[in-house]
Amino acid sequence: MNLYTSLISGIFFPMHERIKSHESVSVRKEMEISQWWDLKRLEELQLLKLRRLLFNVQAHVPYYRGLFSKLGFKPTEVGCVADLARLPLLDKATIRAHIDEMKSEQARTLARFNTGGSSGEPLIFYISKERVSHDVAAKWRATRWWDLDIGDREIVVWGSPIELGAQDGLRAVRDRLLRTRLLPAFEMSRQKLDWFLDEIRAVRPKMLFGYPSALSHIARHAEARGQHMDDLGIRVAFVTSERLYDEQRQQISQVFGCPVANGYGGRDAGFIAHECPKGGMHITAEDIIVEIVDQHGAPLPYGESGEIVVTHLATKDFPFIRYRTGDVGALDSRHCVCGRGLPLLREIQGRSTDFVIAQGGKVMHGLALIYVLRDIPEIQNFKIIQESLSYTRVQVVAHKKLNPETLNKIEQGFKARLGQEVSIVIEEVVEIPAEKSGKFRYVVSKITAG
Incomplete structure (x- = not known):
């Protein structure tokens, strides 16, 4: 030392x-x-x-x-x-x-x-x-x-x-x-x-x-x-x-x-x-x-x-x-x-947590999206699926139906990170099932970082 x-x-x-x-x-x-x-x-x-x-x-x-x-x-x-x-x-x-x-x-x-x-x-x-x-x-x-x-x-x-x-x-x-x-x-x-x-x-x-x-x-x-x-x-x-x-x-x-x-x-x-x-x-x-x-x-x-x-x-x-x-x-x-x-x-x-990729090619840690959701008290559980560079789904289990202001907050938060042209679809669901392995994945990107 x-x-x-x-x-x-x-x-x-x-x-x-x-x-x-x-x-x-x-x-x-x-x-x-x-x-x-x-x-x-x-x-x-x-x-x-x-x-x-x-x-x-x-x-x-x-x-x-x-x-x-x-x-x-x-x-x-x-x-x-x-x-x-x-x-x-x-x-x-x-x-x-x-x-x-x-x-x-x-x-x-x-x-x-x-x-x-x-x-x-x-x-x-x-x-x-x-x-x-x-x-x-x-x-x-x-x-x-x-x-x-x-x-x-x-x-x-x-x-x-x-x-x-x-x-x-x-x-x-x-x-x-x-x-x-x-x-x-x-x-x-x-x-x-x-x-x-x-x-x-x-x-x-x-x-x-x-x-x-x-x-x-x-x-x-x-x-x-x-x-x-x-x-x-x-x-x-x-x-x-x-x-x-x-x-x-x-x-x-x-x-x-x-x-x-x-x-x-x-x-x-x-x-x-x-x-x-x-x-x-x-x-x-x-x-x-x-x-x-x-x-x-x-x-x-x-x-x-x-x-x-x-x-x-x-x-x-x-x-x-x-x-x-x-x-x-x-x-x-x-x-x-x-x-x-x-x-x-x-x-x-x-x-x-996986990485996600923005439209411009920027690679981000999955936590960048998780933090958009984490402080919304109505949200009990969630899963983020990046289907493509232009389309991301967000499954949400909430204690009560999310109001338009909260939905807009989520959408804008995701677009600020992934790109304004990205389509963000928020799906309110009753339950999010586990993977076949029995593990849960909360951020899944179906595209590969370059």
Whole structure:
């Protein structure tokens, strides 16, 4: 670690977190000790934190106070983590229906967040400073697994309006100090891809961070141009928010000359797991309990695939207890050769978003269209099908019939991105079926990027 990185990670960033009333530094230090504990000791820690969480939400969260009373559930009777199965699963619909009751009566500084909407069900929820501290610490710890730290040069290819819309003066100064360069992932035209490659070459980052689809798209473009990107000293490419396919991993690794580290989680569920240099997908067990359940919500044993359900233990102010991620995966009973005792996930089959192509040939991340729909409260579910350059269908499941103003808002939002001459047909449907594979695809483009 060079002197500049040491100053940023050891002095500037801790000061930054202290000013924001975050405990990220102390949490990360504790995690770097507990990651070497054996599974039995980690489970004891989980049980201690779980009991504390359940007692707290029973006392201060109206929704859970009522639910526990209705079920006759008593936190005092929780003797092991498996006793969580006595509680029902939590889904987005339940949170939306009880959003005010989900807030702790003791919460004072909750921040409002939205999911990205790639699941087709955008969700509004709230996060406390405690939750932020733990999520930052978990990501920070995983970065340090790769002998990298805050302050090392980083390129972030991202599409969330939370990040992209927050580039004010102070944020820009902070990013310069942290040596983080944010590139918007929405547009993937040839011109923009050329610019991405130029920026990456100019910055010479030690790490990349972004969607696997976006980084692999940039890698394909570099390959097509015959431009070498494996001589920049990039140590690792961190990817998250989508399923990482083997061909994407291979392409990113080959073009940029570095390993690819998969990350799994989300704004709602938290930082669930991250890949270490030895290939283990380690669960953030100090903060998150992961269950794999069948279609009826019953827990499955190690090795069997099912839906990933998480309980975030640092969410007493807006609880996520047995929260359904909608993703499919399995728990791995093996121990990682890196020596960490953190349990492992395998076969994560997270959702993906495709790219779409505008009339002028501009290639955009599917999230560019998803964000048009995500904040419309009437919309419960959706599917976007780009049939051709001149025709896109939008299937929408809504709580009530959409009014002309909302329909026009959707149409104009899509045309602003795809082209004013594109025909946008909005179909209000009762249900959107899954693909034959059982997976849902929320953005489907039937044309191929050039």
